Amino acid sequence: MGGAGRRWPALLFFPMEVLRPEEMTLAVFGPGLLGGSLLLEARRLGFGRLRAWARREESVRELLSGGYADEASVSVAEVARGADLVVLCTPVEAMAGLAGEMVGVLSGSRVVVTDVGSVKGKVMEEVGPVLGAGGVSFVGSHPMAGSEKGGLGAARLGLYDGAACIVTPGGASEESVAVVRVFWERMGCEVTEMGAGEHDRTVARISHLPHVAAVVATLAALRGDPGAGRYAAGGLRDTTRVAGGDPAMWRGILLGNAEAVVPALRDLVAETTRLMEMVETGDGSGLESMLREAKALRRTRYPD
């Protein structure tokens, strides 16, 4: 990804009018790794005004002293009022509550609200109607960026560079969807639109399932004798890396996407059982063909 393609254009085209980004106010709710990195990129892209909401006063002070935002507060209404684009970056479970607190001050404005949640069915169902009741536009987003290291301290420029971002329009207007698309493109993402259900089934496979695989591999590898880890090479380290992620956040993600996660995990159990039985019965050719299939499938995404 070169930097050139990511520059904020002079004008952000809306179908009905033209807005200048330097006149826009961006409000980020819950600035951890994802929200903090958004603020850093938005500053670089020349956004007019950056606002941030955090749950704790201590985080508000960090946002201001670190120069992440021009204004920050624990008051939802203060941060939301007059914003042109609102991005919800809290855990998914907190989003509907925030939406309820902000819908009053947003109502009647041209604001578009989006989010960064890892599940979309639940968010579209819970957040969309709350905002919709006040005539406020909501478009779901899921930028596939992140790290097992969370928090504002881990925020950085470039986090979104080249990341896939899935946008779920729900019932939002074309104009609102266009604003959200352009926003993520300027953040460096490759944007795809799909329905919330398709999104959830997709990420259950390519994100939530690998997370669970890392967690259960860690438990089965190390619970009996944690000290054995000292002999491990890069295989254990990489296979289990994402098991270092935030337990509370992942509890929310897995439960929030249970409907799609359970069938994916059922397949994971079935594959593991099948491979185990091949080892047990000494079925070398069956085993090698499973190993070959996995290698080939992985290559479709990661050629080397």
Place this chain on the structure above:
Amino acid sequence: MGGAGRRWPALLFFPMEVLRPEEMTLAVFGPGLLGGSLLLEARRLGFGRLRAWARREESVRELLSGGYADEASVSVAEVARGADLVVLCTPVEAMAGLAGEMVGVLSGSRVVVTDVGSVKGKVMEEVGPVLGAGGVSFVGSHPMAGSEKGGLGAARLGLYDGAACIVTPGGASEESVAVVRVFWERMGCEVTEMGAGEHDRTVARISHLPHVAAVVATLAALRGDPGAGRYAAGGLRDTTRVAGGDPAMWRGILLGNAEAVVPALRDLVAETTRLMEMVETGDGSGLESMLREAKALRRTRYPD
């Protein structure tokens, strides 16, 4: 690991005598990633003579033209004759056959034979007696170094730097074990001795199990829709990385260590099933406690 601690000492002390490494002949059988990297390190450390055996003439030419070895051949006897230290770097299944071909020319010499195989019970049982019948010393070794990229082309200096190496003495003399220990230490490894059974149970957990976890995660994630991989971020990439390993090699490793691998995989299935049921029943506190336990266990080996 600094380079200073890894320099070959002026003298290699044997209990009964003193040998100068520059007078020693090292013979490597099967120079892929591990064997090739050994040859590179041995050259750097000033070994007197480097020999290599490969199954194919084409590999022999590559060994000579690339300067990996001073002498190379497809003849086992030619490469083995007069060697002071022999390292078997072929797949485990090929080792007993090679041992049988070399025992005649090695018999009566002070040579020590070792290997780099990922399973030790099978190797100690199959290779040890073949060499022992000719009075030739065998000590098992498993340096925990490697990569999903194999082959001589991937060989490099530093591969063993800081890697754990488990040495399984079996019935070998203290002198032979000392030679092998010192050899691996000079290669940059941290050496531990243990019995072959303990070795196999340990690596079933910390190496073979993560490998299987990566394979089954790849299959369950991508088989239904390989194209979905395009949306994946670093989680899928790292969790599945080792599934890119050589299928034939891993078939041999998993079957060769079936006795220890099967119970480890049974635990993997049990953990996955337990987590899946928590997601299915919405047991948030059980789920979060599993995620917390995995994160804490992983930290015992990888603090950040």
